[in-house]
Amino acid sequence: xxxxxxxxxxxxxxxxxxxxxxxxxxxxxxxxxxxxxxxxxxxxxxxxxxxxxxxxxxxxxxxxxxxxxxxxxxxxxxxxxxxxxxxxxxxxxxxxxxxxxxxxxxxxxxxxxxxxxxxxxxxxxxxxxxxxxxxxxxxxxxxxxxxxxxxxxxxxxxxxxxxxxxxxxxxxxxxxxxxxxxxxxxxxxxxxxxxxxxxxxxxxxxxxxxxxxxxxxxxxxxxxxxxxxxxxxxxxxxxxxx
Numbered sequence: 226x227x228x229x230x231x232x233x234x235x236x237x238x239x240x241x242x243x244x245x246x247x248x249x250x251x252x253x254x255x256x257x258x259x260x261x262x263x264x265x266x267x268x269x270x271x272x273x274x275x276x277x278x279x280x281x282x283x284x285x286x287x288x289x290x291x292x293x294x295x296x297x298x299x300x301x302x303x304x305x306x307x308x309x310x311x312x313x314x315x316x317x318x319x320x321x322x323x324x325x326x327x328x329x330x331x332x333x334x335x336x337x338x339x340x341x342x343x344x345x346x347x348x349x350x351x352x353x354x355x356x357x358x359x360x361x362x363x364x365x366x367x368x369x370x371x372x373x374x375x376x377x378x379x380x381x382x383x384x385x386x387x388x389x390x391x392x393x394x395x396x397x398x399x400x401x402x403x404x405x406x407x408x409x410x411x412x413x414x415x416x417x418x419x420x421x422x423x424x425x426x427x428x429x430x431x432x433x434x435x436x437x438x439x440x441x442x443x444x445x446x447x448x449x450x451x452x453x454x455x456x457x458x459x460x461x462x463x464x465x466x467x
Contacts, residue, residue: 271382271398279376281429289456296448298438300413313363314463334362364409375406390432395423
């Protein structure tokens with residue numbers, strides 16, 4: 226019988242070690258594949274949900290939304306409760322931070338004018354273009370700047386299951402919210418933000434957005450902004466204050 230050369234021989238314990246390592250490594254592959262498949266499914270479900278929502282919100286003619294903050298996000302608008310028309314006419318209240326104090330103001334946006342009234346004093350009227358630096362009511366339902374754009378431009382969406390929002394079933398999707406789109410809803414945003422959106426199962430409309438706002442570069446506190454949407458297509462009548 227021919228002799229095998231020494232370089233082809235492995236000690237028994239080395240062969241056994243290779244078998245054990247190979248067996249252990251093989252067990253991880255199905256788990257990794259399963260995880261990747263699960264992530265892909267969540268991404269596909271999230272994208273499909275947001276596509277349906279974008280179509281639904283692109284048809285909305287009016288909406289009521291309430292903006293609130295948690296923590297101490299470094300933004301000027303700290304709160305709001307507005308009824309909005311697609312053309313940008315609106316009425317309600319905005320809470321603005323001025324000199325470290327939160328000041329609630331009544332606001333009416335009508336045509337090219339923006340009327341506002343603080344706690345003291347009467348109504349003041351500004352050009353809507355000038356007031357848009359504080360809050361641009363015309364951006365919210367604008368397909369090119371507001372909700373519809375946000376839903377079509379989010380990054381890395383992933384379905385996160387279902388939750389109740391205002392007593393109704395909604396699909397939750399986590400995503401990165403692009404600054405150009407979320408800026409139409411939250412003024413003063415200069416970077417993409419991690420966040421979540423909730424889409425109604427009944428009609429695919431956006432019912433809630435949450436954006437996480439990091440501390441400013443120079444130091445400060447982090448926080449979040451939450452916006453709830455209700456009363457879709459209500460027949461609002463906006464009129465100038467008297």
